[in-house]
Amino acid sequence: MVSFSQLRNLKPSEFDEAAEGWHRVGSAASEAKDRVEKEIVAKLQRDLKGAVCDAAVERLRRLSRNFHYIQVESGLIRTALNGLSSELCAAQRKLEDAVADAEAEKFTVKPDGSVHWVSQSELIPLNPEQSTTADGPRVVLKTDPQRVKAQGYADRIGAAITDANEADAHYSQTLDRLKANNNLNVTDSDWVDAQNDMSALRKFAGKYLQRNDIPKGKSPAENAKWWKGLSADERADYTALFPASIGALDGVPSDVRDEANRAVFTETRAAYQTRLDAMPPEPWPQWVSVGGPYASMVKSDEWMAWNNKYHAEEVRAALKGMDAIKNRLDSTAKDGLPETYLLGFSPEGTGRAIIANGNPDTANHTAVYVPGTTSNLSGIGGDIKRMTDLWKQSHALADGQEISTVTWLGYDAPQKLGRDSPQSHFADEGAPAFNSFIDGLKTSHEPGSDGHLTAIGHSYGTTLIGSAARQGDLHANDIVFAGSPGVQVGKATDLDVPQGHVWNEDADGDPVPEMGRWGHGGSQWKYKGGIGIIPSDDLFGANQMSTDTEGHSNYWTPESRSLKNQAAVVVGQYDKVVTDG
Structure with missing residues (x-):
């Protein structure tokens, strides 16, 4: 219990110093994690191969996971201490104001918090010295107005002490949770526990940090202004307590979003794996034959009941996508690949994932790729590979300039x-x-370097890019379409980019452009115009790039002309683009 004297003599600087100490611990763990991953593991993966190298990398990754866990938990402890300090300071100010007001009216506040006065009432001449506390009697002599005032001050003092005790109880409970198992392995259960710790802390940190203070539905410029207006402690605490919200903020620096989203990703993956591990054995057989001589295979009733209860297919699909993301996060320096930045992640619905090869905030050339129909978290691995292949091809042309290629599954x-x-x-x-x-990429891009940006769409992803230009302002420098069924507008000049900077690929054997034109094609209401116009039509006005791949899904085949043409656009070397005709 926090007493009157303890609250009055409180030294908030002691909590601030403790929080700063945990901040140093978390920062040291973060730096150690980065050094292990970005220097030691990256060098091993760049220079060595074989079983011995793989074993060493796995042990180093275990060490990196430990450092990451320390970073996340230290952030929560720091946030809890900052929150406790903030609430105790508020209670102390409340107490000091009440005491000052009481003393200004000649009342005396005793060491136990009671309010004392000498009554001027003639009805109590034999005992003029009076005192009261927050829980003092409410039935008083109406002829003694001093008692009414004294009771008001006593109640204010009591309310301040109550606030302090509530904060102490809440944060003590939260800090007691922040304990780790004494071993060298950070397990899935440890990460699930960290996720629960975060949820518990949110319940009590509302007076210090509130989720509603984080911008929602604002422009990237407004998001960036809010972020820059925070103190270093506030930035760290918001990231520790609300990583999903911070990781989703367009306009915030990419390294900040990456740190926040990695915490969300690691905890979510652990939670899904724990759910999968806890499921009872899968009923067998999954498929049974029905229908006699014209039998067909259907899933058994037992299997369907099991899946409906435990959502096994949904969990497995999400884990498949998360494994693909983790594989890319773990592949820095393999085959010369740059660092990965996780700019968005959520398993909800069909899933969200935004993965950048290289830092778009410092890149001279950035490409953002939108996948099309059937894209979801489960299948994100193929879309990630397309952008790593594009990064390699673009990097080979870039003459030392920085390249970033981004897979954007944000819809x-x-x-x-x-x-x-x-x-x-x-x-x-x-x-x-x-x-x-x-x-957001334009807002967070560091000044002093060329921020050339290319939007790339495949299949239905091209329709989304067209809709983005039709509905708003698409601030890209170039647009590349591949296998487009139509982009909702009838001519290239409707797409917001400079004239001559819309590029299209339509490979032999790709049926989607012709199939889709009557659903997503645009129109031109002029002589020789019409409806159902798609980027493959000369009338549309796009640069028709030559392709040497076949079908709808092979535009990113390594070393193909289809991929090399895209890379030439990405790095702005338009003279190297091979066009038809």
Whole structure:
């Protein structure tokens, strides 16, 4: 229990010093993690191969995971101490104001917090010295107005002490949770526990930090202004306590978003793996034959009941995508790949994932790729590979300039061909988020380097890019379409980029452009114009790039002309683009 004297003599600087100490611990752990991953592991993966190297990397990764866990938990402890300090300081100010006001009216506040006065009432001449506390009697002599005032001051003092005790109880409970198992392995259960620690701390930190203070629905410029207006402690505490919200803020520096999203990703992956491990054995067989001589295979009732109860397919699909993301996060320096930045992540719905090869805030040339129909978290591995292949091809042309290629799965893509893909609402609903992301990259880009940006769409992803330009302002320098079913506008000059900077690829054997034109094609209402116009049409006005791949899904085949042409656009070397005709 916090007493009157303890609250009055409180030294907030002691809590601030403790929080700063944990900040140093977390910073040291973060620096150690980065050194292990970005220097030691990266060098091993760049220069060595074989079983011995793989074993060494795995042990170093275990060490890196330990440092990451220390960083996250230290951040929560620091935030808890800062929150406790903030609330105790508020209670102390409340107490000091009450005492000052009481003494200004000639009342005396005793060491136990009671308010004392000498009554001037004639009705109590034999005992003029009076005192009261916050829990003092409410039935008093009406002829003694001093008692009414004294009771008011006593109540204010009591309220301040109550606030202090509530803060002490809440944060003591939270800090007691922040304990780790005494071993060298950070397990999935440890990360689930860290996630629970974060949730528990949020319940009590509302007076110090509130989620509602984080911008929502604001422009990237407004987000950046809010972030820059915070103190270093506030930035660290918001990131520790609300990593998903900070990681989703367009306009905030990419390294900040990456740190926040990695915490979310690691905890979420551990939670999903724990759910999978806790499921009872899968019923067998999954498939059974029904229908007699014309039998067909269907999933058994037992398996369906098991899956409906435990959502096994959903969990496995999400983990498949998370494993692909982790594989890219762990591949820095392999085959010369740059660092990875996780700029967005959520397993909800069909999933969200934004993964950058290289830092877009410092890159001279950035490409942002939007995948199309059937894209989801489960299949993100293929989209990540497309952008790593584009990064390699672009890097080879860049003459030492920095390149960043980004996989942007920031929308609910159509999941069913035929049923979903002809619908425009997927593109229309996702387009504002794409515009915000592009604007965010422009906002967070460091000054002093060329920020050339290319938007790349595949299949239905091209429709989203077209919708982004139609609905708002798409602040890209170049646009590349591959296998486009139409982009909702009828001519290249409607796409916000400078004239001559819209590029299109339509490979032999790709049926999507012709199939999609009547659903997503644009129009030109002029002589020889019409409807259902797509980027593959000469009338549209795009630069038609030559392709040497076939079908709808091979535009990113390594060393192909299709990929090399995209890379030439990404680095702004337009003279190296091979066009048809």
